[in-house]
Amino acid sequence: MPLTDTPQTVSLDIGGRRRRYLHLAPTTPNPDAPLLLALHGTTQKPATMRRFSGRTFEHLAESLGADLVYLEGYRRAWNDGRRLQTSAAQRENVDDIGFVEAVVRRFDRPTLAIGYSNGGQLLHRYVRESDVPLAGAMLIAAGLPVAEDREYPDDLRQSIPTLLIQGTADPVMPYHGGTVRVLGRSKGQVISARETAVAYARTTDAPLESTDGPVTRTDWPGVRLITLAGAGHIIPNLVTSPPFVGPAPRVLDSGEELRDFFTLG
Template sequence: MAAPMRHGRLRRVLVWTGAVLGVLVLTVAALAWWFVWVPTPDKPVLAVRETSASITVDGRQRRYVTVVPDSLPDGAPLWVVLHGANNTVPQIRAFTGYRLEELAVEKGFAVVYAEGYEKTWHDCRTATPYPARREGVNDVHFVEELVATVTSQNRLDASRVYGFGYSNGSHMLFRMIAESPGTFAGIVANAAELPADGNNECTPWNTPVPVMLVEGTGDPVSPYDGGKAGAFGQNLGLVRSAEESALLLAGVNRVTDGPVRTLVGGDPGEDGSVTLTEYGAGTAHPVRLYTVRGGGHIVPNSVARMPRIMGGSTEHLDSPQAAVDFFEGLPSDSRTREGS
């Protein structure tokens, strides 16, 4: 009788062990799903012409998607959108809630979404492991050719071209205003700070360009206070703090007034609250820094949110709307770009 009893106890132990492991697996799967899943926003029905195309630059076929409102008049502005590393054009459209496309119809401009080389951009940072940097891809040349092609084909105003970036795409825009400052009349960088000196292969920034930064104090990839960037074991090198980045760019833009800080939304000290720090308000080349308290590696907008694993978000800032309003409100002389 002893042997059957032992076998019975062993079976019960195995059953309970299996049940516990099953619960643990389901719990881990549920947590993983909660962290990474987000609902995909519905693509709005808009009166636009959407075109997928490509150009050959330096022997490589480079792809892009243009969204041009119907009956857009000649001489309209262009917004160039650069996605983050390992993202795609469909993803950045969804991450931004298609807001730039809605604003394009409302305000009257065209949008082009550029596709990075193997989903990456060769920005200023020397530490990035991205294919675009490893293979020496000249993304400055690609963006220049893209802007020239799209503005020519759609009869757009080449003096009113604006950049909107996220993460690696934001860093690419930092490279553009360093090495091809005449390409953009202004840029918006979400979730990226300027690289530190030891992590920067670009020529110095020395031409004034209006800049808007959107940074979260809880960014798990690009630290708001500066330091080592990267997540999930990846090393992207050192970056400056958000405040230092804004101050450096204000110096490049030769503005001396500021910083002026304003609470945009939320309660002070509360996660999700947004503060605007501005240098050179009312000048031709201001610098704006939107700080999202507790915000993560995100593009805040009124439609879509990014996976929770990227950190907190906010309902007090729509980055695409703030970007368009910022550049629409600049003095007209800011559109006569140095270096163009």
């Protein structure tokens, strides 16, 4: 049975709250494969992210023999450490750092974390606060909040390989920086996609850059920014064109970009 047909909902107690994640196990497990850990965006749940992404991460996990887990946010959002509190997860100070840490410890293997939008902003906080290590991070449509809009430190506690993907026509998370808006409500300010990548590269050296049609890859040591011209607030894949989030050109597959950057399989 393929991985995409075998989901299991698992519950954990984190700080007195019942938290859940969806676990998809591969048909043929590979003990050397990393754990793939996915964090959805605001208003989403694990099932939403599966559909929204065209199941690209599931196809990757199955081909690698890797376990894939989709963590479920608190009331469809994450406590990402921004000062402007617009979700119950923020207002109730839900321990999402502890939730991610518990799942990483539970599987006890190198973990590649994938964060889309609000999920990516939780990863911004995670790698600046947590001592439970990740092997790498993929940040999709997730600009780094400006310093005035976040409560966590500037310095990275975890300096890890980082892959970023952003569309230039994103109506939610502005590619060039500015106000993040979800359903017309402000979620605070973010820096540009390139500045976000530089914050992870931590260098003033000029990057290497290559362009193939609408796709531009900008590389620093250990960090890559993929710019998708004309794309909206999407998880790029070759299957879906979700409504309401801007253009969704089917020219890039996030799962394959993850495979390529982290040299998986």
